[in-house]
Each structure stands twice: as C-alpha cells, then as structure tokens.
Amino acid sequence: MEYLSGAEMVIRFLQDEGVEYIYGYPGGAALHIYDALFRQSRVKHVLVRHEQAATHMADGYARATGKPGVVLVTSGPGATNTITGIATAYMDSIPMVVIAGQVMSHLIGDDAFQETDMMGICRPVVKHSFSVRRPEEIPLVLKKAFHIASTGRPGPVVVDIPKDMTTPSEKFPYVYPQKVKLRSYNPPQRGHAGQIRKAVDLLLGAQRPVIYSGGGVIMGGAAEALTRLAKLLGYPVTNTLMGLGAFPGTDPQFIGMLGMHGSYEANMAMHHCDALLAIGARFDDRVTNHTGKFCPQAKIAHIDIDPASISKTIPVDVPIVGPVESVLREMITLIEESTQKPDATALKGWWSQINEWRKRHGGRYRTDDTTLIKPQTVIEALYRVTDGDAYITSDVGQHQMFAAQYYKFDKPHRWINSGGLGTMGFGFPAAMGIKLNFPDQTVACVTGEGSIQMNIQELSTCMQYNIPVKIINLNNGSLGMVRQWQDMNYESRHSHSYMESLPDFIKLAEAYGHVGIRVDRREDLEPALERCFAMKDRLVFMDIYVDPEEHVYPMHVPQGSMRDMWLSKTERT
Amino acid sequence: MRRIISILLENEAGALSRVVGLFSQRGYNIETLTVAPTEDPTLSRLTLTTRGDDRVIEQITKQLNKLIEVVKLVDLSEGEHLERDLLLLKVKAVGPQREEIKRCVDIFRGQIIDITSTLYTVQLVGTAQKIDAFIAALGEAQILEVARTGVSGIARGEKILAL
Numbered sequence: 001m002e003y004l005s006g007a008e009m010v011i012r013f014l015q016d017e018g019v020e021y022i023y024g025y026p027g028g029a030a031l032h033i034y035d036a037l038f039r040q041s042r043v044k045h046v047l048v049r050h051e052q053a054a055t056h057m058a059d060g061y062a063r064a065t066g067k068p069g070v071v072l073v074t075s076g077p078g079a080t081n082t083i084t085g086i087a088t089a090y091m092d093s094i095p096m097v098v099i100a101g102q103v104m105s106h107l108i109g110d111d112a113f114q115e116t117d118m119m120g121i122c123r124p125v126v127k128h129s130f131s132v133r134r135p136e137e138i139p140l141v142l143k144k145a146f147h148i149a150s151t152g153r154p155g156p157v158v159v160d161i162p163k164d165m166t167t168p169s170e171k172f173p174y175v176y177p178q179k180v181k182l183r184s185y186n187p188p189q190r191g192h193a194g195q196i197r198k199a200v201d202l203l204l205g206a207q208r209p210v211i212y213s214g215g216g217v218i219m220g221g222a223a224e225a226l227t228r229l230a231k232l233l234g235y236p237v238t239n240t241l242m243g244l245g246a247f248p249g250t251d252p253q254f255i256g257m258l259g260m261h262g263s264y265e266a267n268m269a270m271h272h273c274d275a276l277l278a279i280g281a282r283f284d285d286r287v288t289n290h291t292g293k294f295c296p297q298a299k300i301a302h303i304d305i306d307p308a309s310i311s312k313t314i315p316v317d318v319p320i321v322g323p324v325e326s327v328l329r330e331m332i333t334l335i336e337e338s339t340q341k342p343d344a345t346a347l348k349g350w351w352s353q354i355n356e357w358r359k360r361h362g363g364r365y366r367t368d369d370t371t372l373i374k375p376q377t378v379i380e381a382l383y384r385v386t387d388g389d390a391y392i393t394s395d396v397g398q399h400q401m402f403a404a405q406y407y408k409f410d411k412p413h414r415w416i417n418s419g420g421l422g423t424m425g426f427g428f429p430a431a432m433g434i435k436l437n438f439p440d441q442t443v444a445c446v447t448g449e450g451s452i453q454m455n456i457q458e459l460s461t462c463m464q465y466n467i468p469v470k471i472i473n474l475n476n477g478s479l480g481m482v483r484q485w486q487d488m489n490y491e492s493r494h495s496h497s498y499m500e501s502l503p504d505f506i507k508l509a510e511a512y513g514h515v516g517i518r519v520d521r522r523e524d525l526e527p528a529l530e531r532c533f534a535m536k537d538r539l540v541f542m543d544i545y546v547d548p549e550e551h552v553y554p555m556h557v558p559q560g561s562m563r564d565m566w567l568s569k570t571e572r573t
Numbered sequence: 574m575r576r577i578i579s580i581l582l583e584n585e586a587g588a589l590s591r592v593v594g595l596f597s598q599r600g601y602n603i604e605t606l607t608v609a610p611t612e613d614p615t616l617s618r619l620t621l622t623t624r625g626d627d628r629v630i631e632q633i634t635k636q637l638n639k640l641i642e643v644v645k646l647v648d649l650s651e652g653e654h655l656e657r658d659l660l661l662l663k664v665k666a667v668g669p670q671r672e673e674i675k676r677c678v679d680i681f682r683g684q685i686i687d688i689t690s691t692l693y694t695v696q697l698v699g700t701a702q703k704i705d706a707f708i709a710a711l712g713e714a715q716i717l718e719v720a721r722t723g724v725s726g727i728a729r730g731e732k733i734l735a736l
Contacts, residue, residue, distance in 0.1 A: 131587070184583065184644040306639070
C-alpha cells in the first residue's frame with residue numbers, strides 16, 4: 001500500500017486518470033498541491049495570467065476532445081475568477097473539473113484571509129460540487145467529479161479542498177478508484193425502443209422533414225451517426241451554433257445554421273416543415289424566436305440525454321431520453337429494415353422549395369458600398385487559406401456570427417465558441433488549450449477588438465509555453481453587435497459601444513514577443529493571411545480593419561416566427 | 574395548482590441548499606418546506622409544496638431529479654395521499670374567552686399544551702386547510718404567535734417512497 005499526503009493524492013490521481021495538462025494559478029490555499037505538482041513531471045501545468053483564462057483553456061481542450069479539462073486554483077479570488085469560465089462550460093454542457101483550494105477547515109466561516117464560500121458561489125453554474133472533509137476521501141471524490149463531469153449531459157464539477165486536507169506530513173493509503181457508483185446518478189444508457197419506433201414512423205411519413213441538430217450530437221460523439229441517418233433519408237439538415245460540424249458544412253443536404261442569425265433557407269424550412277427531428281439541441285430562445293409561433297405545422301421528435309431539456313420551452317410529440325449516438329444507431333437500423341421508404345415525390349418538391357429559398361439570400365452581402373474590408377470576406381479568406389480544416393475558436397459578437405456563417409465546418413469539434421453564456425474573452429484562451437494539446441493542428445481565434453481585450457494578458461502565457469495560435473482580430477473600432485442592435489432598435493444612438501483609445505495591437509503583440517500584422521486594404525488580406533499561417537511556430541496577431549457599418553444578416557425580427565427575418569438593412573421577409 | 578413533492582435526499586451538507594437554490598434560480602416558488610432525517614441516517618426526507626401548471630411542475634420535478642443528491646422523488650398530489658401540517662399557536666385567553674377558545678380547540682381536535690393566566694398555547698395537527706379553518710374560527714380572539722411546520726405527506730395504501 002502506498003501512503004500519500006492529500007496534496008500528493010490530488011496529483012497522483014490526475015496522473016492515474018490520464019490527465020496530461022492542467023491550467024491554473026497558485027496561491028496560499030493551493031500551495032501544498034502545487035508543491036506536489038512540482039515534485040513530478042507527468043502532469044504538466046500551464047500558468048495562466050488570470051484564472052478565467054485557465055477555465056477557458058480547459059474548456060477549449062474539452063470541446064476539442066470531449067474529455068474533461070482540468071483547472072487548479074487557490075481559494076478566494078482564485079476561485080471566484082473561475083466563475084465566468086465555469087458558467088460558460090455549464091451553459092454549453094462541457095466537461096470540466098475545477099479543483100479549488102480553500103482555507104483550513106477550522107477557519108471556514110471566520111472570514112479568513114482569501115476565504116470565500118466557493119460551494120455557494122458556484123452552485124447555480126455547476127453540474128455538481130464537492131467539499132473535501134477528510135484527506136483519505138480525495139481519490140474517490142475526484143473520481144466522482146470526473147465521472148459526473150464527463151457522463152450523461154456533461155458539465156463542470158467543482159472540488160473545494162481545504163488546505164488542511166493536503167498537509168504534506170499527513171499520509172494516507174492511496175488506491176486509484178477504477179470505478180465509481182452513485183446511487184442517485186444513473187444517466188440513461190439507451191432510449192426507449194417504442195419511442196424510437198414512433199420517431200422513425202414520424203420521419204418516414206413526413207412530407208417536409210427537417211433534421212435539427214445541436215451541440216449534444218458533437219459532445220455525444222454522434223456526428224457520424226447523424227450523417228449516416230441524414231444520408232439514408234436524404235433529408236435537409238440544419239445545425240445550431242453549437243452543433244456546427246456535426247454534419248458536413250459543405251454537403252448539399254446542409255441548409256446552414258438556424259436561428260437568430262441562421263440562414264434564410266434553414267429558418268424558412270424550419271417554419272414550413274411538417275416533421276422535425278431535434279437531436280441534442282435545446283430549443284434555445286436564439287433558435288426559436290417567439291415560442292408560440294415556432295414551427296406551426298410540425299410534429300416534433302426530440303432526442304436528448306437530459307429529460308429536462310425535452311418539452312422545456314417547446315412541447316414535443318415524441319420525446320426520447322437517451323444518448324444521441326445509440327438512439328440514432330437504433331433509428332438507422334429500423335429505417336434500413338423498414339419496408340416504408342421516404343416519400344420521394346414529396347421530398348423532391350420539398351428540396352425544390354428549399355433550393356428556391358437558397359437562391360433568395362444565399363449568404364450574399366454587399367461589397368460595393370465601401371472600399372473597406374468586409375468582415376465576411378475575412379472569414380471566407382480564412383476558410384480558403386486554412387483549407388477549411390482549422391480549429392476555429394471565437395469570442396462573442398458579430399465576428400462570431402460571421403465565422404459561424406462563412407466558415408464551413410466539415411468535422412465536429414472544430415468550431416469552438418461560447419454559445420449559451422456568450423462569454424467575451426473566451427476565444428483566445430480556448431484556442432490556447434486546443435493548440436497546446438494539438439500542436440500540429442492549425443488553431444485560429446476569430447475575435448474583435450472588444451473581446452480580445454478581455455483576456456489579452458494571455459499573450460504572455462503563449463510566450464512562456466510557446467503556444468503559436470493565430471489571432472484574427474476583426475477590428476471595427478466598436479462593439480459591433482451592440483452597435484448593430486443600437487442601429488436597429490435605438491435609432492443609432494451608439495451608447496458606449498465605441499472603443500476610443502484602442503491600443504496599437506501590433507506593438508502590443510510585439511511587446512509580448514509575438515508577431516503582429518496590420519491589414520486595412522482588401523488586396524492585402526489574403527497574402528497577409530498566407531504569411532500569418534506560414535509562420536507555424538509563431539503566434540501571429542492579425543489586426544484587420546473591417547467595415548464598422550456592417551451588420552449580421554439574416555436576423556430574426558424580435559417576437560416573430562422563424563421565418564420573420566431582416567435580410568439586409570432595407571429588406572425583410 | 575398546488576402540488577406536494579416529496580424527496581429522498583442524501584443527508585449531506587449543502588444538499589438542501591441545492592434544492593432551495595434550484596427554486597429561486599429558475600423562478601419557481603416554494604410555499605412550504607419540511608425536512609428531517611429518515612430511519613436511514615444517510616437519507617433525509619424533504620417535502621415541499623409549490624404551485625404551477627402541469628408544464629411547470631414537470632420542469633420542477635425533472636430539474637430536481639437532475640440534482641445528484643436527489644435520490645428519489647414523488648409528486649404526492651398525483652395520487653391518493655395523506656398530508657399533515659402541525660400548528661403551534663399562542664392566543665390571548667382571558668375572561669369569558671378562555672372557555673370559548675377551549676371549545677373551539679376541542680371542536681378542531683386540537684390540544685392546549687401550555688397555559689398561563691393570560692394565554693393558551695394550542696397544538697393542532699391536520700391538513701393545511703383544516704389549520705387555516707381553525708385560525709379563521711378563532712375569530713376575534715387575539716392571536717399572538719403562529720408557528721407552522723408546513724406540509725408533510727405520504728402516499729395512501731401500498732405505495733412507498735424508499736430506496
């Protein structure tokens with residue numbers, strides 16, 4: 001039997017769990033753990049410059065791999081600084097384990113130095129949380145944390161460890177718990193056979209079907225099954241912002257993203273469909289527009305691992321609780337065995353209608369109203385230069401929507417963004433987490449001059465650990481999405497959406513030891529991007545000046561149905 | 574519609590705050606809440622009453638079931654059930670009112686469990702409705718203090734909420 005201190009058990013457990021990288025920041029209550037970390041080399045630690053960035057790094061890794069990202073911070077401010085990152089992961093169902101130091105247990109409740117009630121503060125934004133009460137329970141608590149974070153509907157789990165649980169001189173027997181069983185936590189292993197059959201009947205009897213898939217298909221490892229099902233049926237597929245890449249973006253059956261900034265054809269098809277298969281999606285308000293006007297003619301089947309996601313905002317006809325992958329496989333088998341085939345005539349008519357809609361808007365945007373670079377053009381150029389095969393992270397705002405609309409993701413796990421919480425400052429650290437774990441892959445962060453400044457200090461971390469991500473800064477000198485809403489809803493009163501005194505991003509990048517390239521002419525764009533991506537071992541900050549007047553379209557008309565959209569500044573449905 | 578939800582909860586620190594937090598976080602309302610350990614010391618039984626249409630109640634029970642520490646849950650109001658609320662009440666009792674209040678307590682099958690020269694302390698067990706009725710029946714008597722436990726409940730007959 002091996003005897004370890006609580007601190008050694010934390011690190012030893014991470015080794016045994018196969019964790020390669022953790023992201024964090026030391027401080028008083030975590031110092032015993034950091035000392036144990038120092039005395040080994042298997043678990044590598046990345047010292048960030050702000051704890052929020054540590055959570056986004058772990059999150060980026062988790063989104064790219066499906067495995068939990070791990071964060072280590074101290075008590076008090078170290079812990080509270082992780083909250084935005086934890087909430088980001090929670091809203092998008094991302095597996096993450098955050099280990100937070102805590103003041104010694106006898107001081108808890110005394111308002112001790114760097115004490116905060118982390119269990120209380122994180123409660124609404126975690127899947128679960130643990131407070132360690134005895135050092136010998138550390139391995140089992142951590143095993144439970146990893147198990148809960150990564151199974152069922154994934155999510156972040158916090159483990160709060162008072163400093164006296166990690167005292168170096170107090171040793172306890174350590175055994176790696178191979179398995180864990182929780183009597184009150186048993187995620188469903190498969191869907192209900194009768195319900196699956198009903199969903200198949202609904203699909204095969206459809207005249208105007210749509211498959212609507214979300215982030216659950218990606219995190220549930222069901223992209224391949226989704227593609228097979230869609231191919232088998234020949235039905236149109238639309239993805240949510242979180243689901244992009246689950247079905248190939250360049251496939252003719254893909255009708256684009258749906259929702260507030262979804263494609264015209266996807267939103268029109270949703271509104272007019274008579275059968276809707278929702279998979280690992282949650283009928284978010286940014287998808288449905290007014291719930292009372294949502295898909296008025298559709299019978300809806302919904303597959304989700306989380307029963308609470310089903311009929312939460314939109315009542316559904318065929319609920320299926322289960323892992324999306326196994327449910328889709330069962331559906332494929334039933335369809336293959338069925339004597340009934342999709343109604344070919346109806347489907348032909350449906351596709352010709354969808355193709356009509358495609359012609360109406362088709363992602364076109366004006367380039368003749370200015371000599372400035374259009375943000376959409378940057379994404380299209382980025383797509384070409386990276387052969388459509390990069391890991392693209394984004395921050396939040398117009399640039400995020402342009403990236404989602406114009407970069408065609410053919411693979412899952414490639415499009416990494418904060419969809420649910422909409423966290424500015426997410427994209428850059430997320431890109432770092434991915435690049436660190438996939439050093440041979442191209443990783444670019446599409447951002448804006450607003451978002452990038454929310455975690456720009458991490459340029460320093462990139463230098464220390466040699467993390468050569470590419471930053472594509474769509475610089476329009478204003479908080480573009482806020483400005484767009486102000487243009488549309490507040491008679492262009494640009495209240496505090498203009499950023500004065502922007503730094504010289506080129507000099508800033510250089511000050512941190514990186515490369516900066518400024519682009520403000522259309523003809524320079526693609527050559528500059530080529531140069532940027534040719535520098536494989538350097539972080540390159542591309543500061544690209546784009547048209548500040550540009551808006552993201554299509555855009556849902558508030559409180560309307562899915563088909564009610566602005567298609568340009570002057571044209572609406 | 575009023576619902577009675579009974580939960581077997583891991584008897585652990587912080588478990589109750591997750592249940593209560595869920596209600597405030599998602600905008601649901603708790604009308605009453607009772608909680609105590611069961612015959613199995615690792616489990617607490619929590620009973621709460623809330624209001625909502627079928628869709629809201631469905632969401633509440635689904636969200637509660639997602640909490641890792643919720644072991645089992647039943648909506649008692651879906652079937653035949655027994656519910657009891659315990660009332661402790663201090664009422665001013667002087668002069669002719671002393672006899673009047675005692676009669677009223679007897680009619681409602683309550684007990685006077687403590688007296689002073691000027692007041693009675695009354696204990697009454699019953700449905701929430703019965704207790705409301707008793708308080709109303711005291712009429713002009715001066716009620717000084719009311720302590721109610723909130724509803725506790727159990728299913729009728731063979732149905733059992735256990736592991």
